[in-house]
Amino acid sequence: MRGLGNRQQFVATVEKALAGGINHIETAAAYGESEVYLGELLKEYNRSDIYLTSKVCPTENSAQFIQGLDRSLQRLQVDYLDCFAIHGINTSEHWQWLQQLWPAIERAQQQGKFKHLGFSTHGSLPLVQEVVASGKFAFVNLHYYWFNQHLAPAIASAYGHDMGIFIISPADKGGQLYTPTVTLQNLCQPFTPLGLTYRFLLSDARITTLSLGPAIPQELNEPLSLGDHLEPLSEQEQRILQNLLDHQKQALGTDACHQCYQCLPCPEEINIPEILRLRNLAVAFDMQSFGQYRYQMLENAGHWFPGKKGDRCTDCGDCLPRCPHNLAIPELLRDTHQRLRGKSRRRLWQD
Structure with a gap:
């Protein structure tokens, strides 16, 4: 999402991620030409080696919504998504729309267009907890960072419902930590603000996925070095x-x-x-x-x-x-x- 301005840079970043062991790529129909770029790039890889997620915004019209899903599959040049997310259950109205979409969504899943259903949200804590409690979803994409822990109860609720918990862009939305302030850098020594943020999330066994959101290949260096550090936070x-x-x-x-x-x-x-x-x-x-x-x-x-x-x-x-x-x-x-x-x-x- 952050590297869409330059196609060559986009390709180089994804290729470095895959070479470094990352096996989950998340995009969305709304992210410019991301699906198109990925579709062309992923033809060079074994489909079964990559977990692919895309997202489509909710609509009132079920035919229009499924057309959005089909368009994502076409742009990505794949037959199925490993994970499919409703992109932005942000308001009660969006949640009401979903009540009309269930038959079409369930039919699409039965047809093999996606394996697991989830949702992303920028909504209020009560709304997120209501959607989680519905039992309709296998995973949720949330804003939760050291600098913003307001949705901590939603983390607990999702974990209690055995859902995958996907953290949205801790580097960018969590504080623009690819370019931290000098004050923050000094306070976090001997660690980096970004590294400490990743460790805060990786040490939480309830959290299953972090979105890295690199714009350039170099921004993968630090997260790739930390990906296996799942142990509890050290005393330091x-x-x-x-x-x-x-x-x-x-x-x-x-x-x-x-x-x-x-x-x-x-x-x-x-x-x-x-x-x-x-x-x-x-x-x-x-x-x-x-x-x-x-x-x-x-x-x-x-x-x-x-x-x-x-x-x-x-x-x-x-x-x-x-x-x-x-x-x-x-x-x-x-x-x-x-x-x-x-x-x-x-x-x-x-x-």
Whole structure:
């Protein structure tokens, strides 16, 4: 997804991944020409050696949805997918659409178009837990990182339902850790921020798959060196993660958002917890660039990154009595907006 601008670079990255022992490739119909590039490349490999996942966005129309699946198979030049995911059960409406799609999905699976059904989500914790509890899916793709553990209960729920747990892009969505800030690098010594993030996830036996998301071949070096390190976190690793928490606490003081989500719902539909999480990272770890990258998606990415920006606050005060830490939320929202505002970003699948 990150390396789609250059076809030669894309091919070189995938070839290095396969040569390094990676055997699971995940893409989506919405990721530009990724399926086309992969289809041409994978003809050179034994299909049975590779686990292939693709994703199609939910629709209200079952025929249109299955056409999307068939188009993915055609573009990938394969007869079946090992794993097929509903791309983005992000809202209750998406989940309602799925109720009408079940017969068509089950028929496609019976026809051998895919082996295992899963879903990806950018939705709320209650929605994710509801979908997991349905028992309809074999795996789930989640945003869960050391810097964002809000979906930890969903990890536990999915594990309890014997689901495969796929972590979405810990390097990029987890903090743009291919290019970490100097502050973060210094705090993580002798490890790298990226390496420590991978170890945090790999040491969790409930998690089965990490999406690496490299844009260039060189970005595979560190994850390939860590892929077999599944042992529990060492005392040194635990100590550094605790030091990160201590540093964040000291840097933020009484302005730290603890991510309890009790401030929601906001009458202006401001995504208060996410905005204040990005402020936490920008203030404590100088992750200004990452904060801008995510903040600028608000109001520009629809249900993929819902909510309004901080400057929409009207000082209604509705959130204030609900905050157990007595944060001055309106002031912090305006402060974050000043820190992180910038040019809006386009999603990969937008025109």
